[in-house]
Amino acid sequence: MSLAYQDAWLTVLQGDARDELARIPDASIDAVVTSPPYWQQRSYLPADSPLKDREIGREPTFDGWLATMVAICGELRRVLRPEGSLWLVLGDKYVAYGGQRTGKSAGKRGYAHRVPAVRPGLGGFPAGLRRKSLILAPYRLAIALEEDGWILRDRVVWEKTNALPESVGDRLSVRDEVVLRFTLSGRATFDLASIRDPYSAAAVARVQPHRALTFSGRKHEAPGQPPRTPRAPLMGGTKGAAAGVTRLSEKPWNLRAGKNPGNVWRIATAARPGNDYAHFAMFPPELVRRPILATCPRGGVVLDPFAGTGTVGEVANSLLRRAILIELDPASVESIRIRCQARPIVEVPA
Ligand SMILES: C[S@@+](CC[C@H](N)C(=O)[O-])C[C@H]1O[C@@H](n2cnc3c(N)ncnc32)[C@H](O)[C@@H]1O
Numbered sequence: 001m002s003l004a005y006q007d008a009w010l011t012v013l014q015g016d017a018r019d020e021l022a023r024i025p026d027a028s029i030d031a032v033v034t035s036p037p038y039w040q041q042r043s044y045l046p047a048d049s050p051l052k053d054r055e056i057g058r059e060p061t062f063d064g065w066l067a068t069m070v071a072i073c074g075e076l077r078r079v080l081r082p083e084g085s086l087w088l089v090l091g092d093k094y095v096a097y098g099g100q101r102t103g104k105s106a107g108k109r110g111y112a113h114r115v116p117a118v119r120p121g122l123g124g125f126p127a128g129l130r131r132k133s134l135i136l137a138p139y140r141l142a143i144a145l146e147e148d149g150w151i152l153r154d155r156v157v158w159e160k161t162n163a164l165p166e167s168v169g170d171r172l173s174v175r176d177e178v179v180l181r182f183t184l185s186g187r188a189t190f191d192l193a194s195i196r197d198p199y200s201a202a203a204v205a206r207v208q209p210h211r212a213l214t215f216s217g218r219k220h221e222a223p224g225q226p227p228r229t230p231r232a233p234l235m236g237g238t239k240g241a242a243a244g245v246t247r248l249s250e251k252p253w254n255l256r257a258g259k260n261p262g263n264v265w266r267i268a269t270a271a272r273p274g275n276d277y278a279h280f281a282m283f284p285p286e287l288v289r290r291p292i293l294a295t296c297p298r299g300g301v302v303l304d305p306f307a308g309t310g311t312v313g314e315v316a317n318s319l320l321r322r323a324i325l326i327e328l329d330p331a332s333v334e335s336i337r338i339r340c341q342a343r344p345i346v347e348v349p350a
Contacts, residue, residue, distance in 0.1 A: 004333050005340060009317045011324045014333045016054040017305040020326045021075045029079045029324070030189070030300035033291045033312050035089035035281060039065040039137060042281070044329050051328055061124040062135065070144050072305065079303065083189045085295035086150070086182040089158070089287065090138035092174070095125045138178045145182055153188065154181035155263060158287060162268040181291070194293040196258030204255055261290065283311040289319070296321045310336035317343055
C-alpha cells in the first residue's frame with residue numbers, strides 16, 4: 001500500500017504483508033523475526049476499518065489460517081538468504097464454544113475493538129477435535145511448514161514470568177508461548193557466541209579448571225585429578241566415527257565463553273499497562289534480542305512482516321542491524337513512527 005517511513009536503518013511498509021512482501025528483493029533478508037496474528041485470538045483493526053478484511057487471524061477456519069500462513073512463509077522463503085532463519089512466536093488455543101464478547105470492554109473507545117470480532121463455534125476448529133482440546137496450533141503450523149520444505153531447527157519455550165491468571169478450574173493455566181526457528185538449509189547462520197549466558201558463580205566453582213578445558217566427550221576425570229589420557233584433537237568424519245569419537249562442535253563446559261542459553265526463556269511480557277503503545281501483543285525486547293543477534297550478522301537486515309509497534313525494528317537497530325517492518329494497522333504504524341523518533345542516531349555500519 002505505501003512506504004510509511006524510511007531512513008538508513010529502518011523501512012516501514014504499511015499494508016497487507018501478502019502485498020508488501022512482493023516489494024522486497026529475493027534473498028535480501030538475513031532473518032525474519034515475527035509474531036503473526038494467531039487464529040481467532042484477537043482483532044487489531046477497528047471494526048469499521050476498510051482494511052478489516054485483509055486482517056490475518058480472522059479466517060473462518062483454522063485450516064484457512066494455516067494455508068494463509070504457509071503461503072506467506074513461502075514468500076518469506078523467497079526473500080530470505082539461503083543461510084537465513086525464520087523465527088515465529090506462536091500461541092495456542094483450546095476448542096471452545098464461542099459467542100460475541102459482551103463484557104464491559106465491548107463498547108469502549110480506543111483499543112476496545114481489540115477483542116475478538118469473530119469467535120468460532122465448534123465449526124472452524126481442526127477436524128476431529130473435541131471441545132476443550134488444545135489445538136496445538138504452533139505444531140500444526142510447524143508440520144505444514146516442514147512438509148513445505150522448511151527445517152524446524154529450534155523450539156523455544158517462552159515462559160511468561162508475569163502471565164495473567166486464567167479463570168479455569170479444570171486445567172492448568174497457560175504460561176507459555178513457543179518460538180520456532182525454521183531454516184532453509186542445515187548450514188544456516190547461528191552465532192552462538194553472541195548469545196551465550198554467563199555461568200553462575202556456583203557452577204564455575206563446581207567445575208575443575210582442567211576438566212572444563214579438556215573435556216573431549218570421554219569419561220570425566222575425578223575432581224581434582226589430572227586427565228587420565230592425553231587429549232587428542234577431536235576427530236570427525238569417517239575416521240572419527242570409526243574410532244568411536246564424536247566430533248563435538250560445542251564443548252559442554254566452556255567457562256570463559258559462557259553457556260548455551262538453552263531453549264527455555266523466562267521473560268516477562270510487555271503487557272499493558274506497562275508498555276506505552278497500547279498494543280495487546282507487543283514483544284518484550286528481550287524475546288527478540290537472541291534471535292536477532294544469533295541469526296542476523298551486524299549490518300544485516302531483519303524483517304518483521306507483522307510488526308505491530310515495531311519492537312523488532314527497535315531492537316534490531318539498537319544491535320546495529322537494519323530492519324524492514326510491514327504492518328497493516330495504521331494506528332500501529334503511528335506507534336512505530338513515535339518509536340523511531342526516540343531512537344538514537346547511530347552511524348550505519350559499512
Ligand atoms: C501479534 S501482533 C505483532 C506485535 C508485535 N510483535 C509488537 O511487538 O508490537 C500481529 C500484528 O499483525 C498485524 N496484521 C494483521 N494482519 C496483517 C496483514 N495482513 N499484513 C500485515 N500485518 C497484519 C496486526 O495489525 C498486528 O499488529
